[in-house]
Amino acid sequence: MNPPLLQMKGVAKRFTLHHQNGAELSVLHNVDLEVRPGECLVLDGPSGMGKSTLLKLIYANYRATEGRITVAPPGSAPVEVTEASPRELVRLRRESIGYVSQFLRVIPRVSALDVVAEPLVEDSGEDPAALEAAREQARAWLTRLRIPERLWALPPATFSGGEQQRVNIARNMIKPRPLMLLDEPTASLDAANTGTVIELIQEAAARGAALVGIFHDAHVGDAVATRRINVGDFRSAA
Numbered sequence: 001m002n003p004p005l006l007q008m009k010g011v012a013k014r015f016t017l018h019h020q021n022g023a024e025l026s027v028l029h030n031v032d033l034e035v036r037p038g039e040c041l042v043l044d045g046p047s048g049m050g051k052s053t054l055l056k057l058i059y060a061n062y063r064a065t066e067g068r069i070t071v072a073p074p075g076s077a078p079v080e081v082t083e084a085s086p087r088e089l090v091r092l093r094r095e096s097i098g099y100v101s102q103f104l105r106v107i108p109r110v111s112a113l114d115v116v117a118e119p120l121v122e123d124s125g126e127d128p129a130a131l132e133a134a135r136e137q138a139r140a141w142l143t144r145l146r147i148p149e150r151l152w153a154l155p156p157a158t159f160s161g162g163e164q165q166r167v168n169i170a171r172n173m174i175k176p177r178p179l180m181l182l183d184e185p186t187a188s189l190d191a192a193n194t195g196t197v198i199e200l201i202q203e204a205a206a207r208g209a210a211l212v213g214i215f216h217d218a219h220v221g222d223a224v225a226t227r228r229i230n231v232g233d234f235r236s237a238a
């Protein structure tokens with residue numbers, strides 16, 4: 001069996017509520033899990049249980065209060081997310097973790113094509129052939145996700161919710177990273193685009209990515225899950 005790409009051990013998250021005299025809100029407690037290459041772990045559980053918080057801990061948007069989170073990309077040294085420096089985290093995200101949230105962080109005046117191509121352009125070292133290859137791939141991703149060609153040269157700020165979500169998916173999947181975090185990636189999508197995203201997730205798992213996802217639509221979770229957990233099981237008794 002492949003070694004885990006992601007490992008969480010004894011992870012807890014408590015928020016300190018500064019506007020409520022420093023009261024603590026305990027959200028996750030004793031999270032132990034492993035995800036291996038080729039697996040898609042689906043996070044289930046009622047609203048407010050901590051599903052998005054769990055993804056944000058892995059991506060280090062939130063700092064774990066307790067425990068260890070280790071990402072071990074194949075062929076490179078494992079990174080302890082809980083102890084990594086800001087520089088190591090930037091590198092880990094750039095090289096090893098894709099994070100598709102519901103919302104695109106819009107960059108003013110940058111075209112949809114360049115937003116999608118950017119992760120490959122960053123790696124191109126200004127080599128003209130690599131830059132053109134990055135743009136060519138961005139065109140293919142925009143086509144596959146049914147973004148009309150007339151929109152490619154425009155900044156996505158004025159795009160519809162579903163168009164922005166598809167640009168975000170393309171941007172985060174164009175570079176095949178070993179770990180993919182998916183926070184309701186199909187929330188604003190129609191049936192055809194939801195079907196495409198299901199295929200993309202299955203293709204990522206087939207090439208050996210490890211995926212952890214939250215899916216609003218039960219049928220999407222059912223189609224992609226290789227394993228599921230209920231995040232309510234990590235709720236603190238306190």
Ligand SMILES: Nc1ncnc2c1ncn2[C@@H]1O[C@H](COP(=O)(O)OP(=O)(O)OP(=O)(O)O)[C@@H](O)[C@H]1O
Pocket residue numbers: 015025027045046047048049050051052053054
């Ligand atoms: N930055 C924060 N500060 C304080 N509390 C937070 C913060 N982020 C999340 N929480 C709290 O943590 C709990 C879990 O939130 P989270 O968004 O992870 O739930 P969820 O299971 O993803 O919910 P949903 O299915 O509704 O998206 C909620 O009670 C939320 O208010």
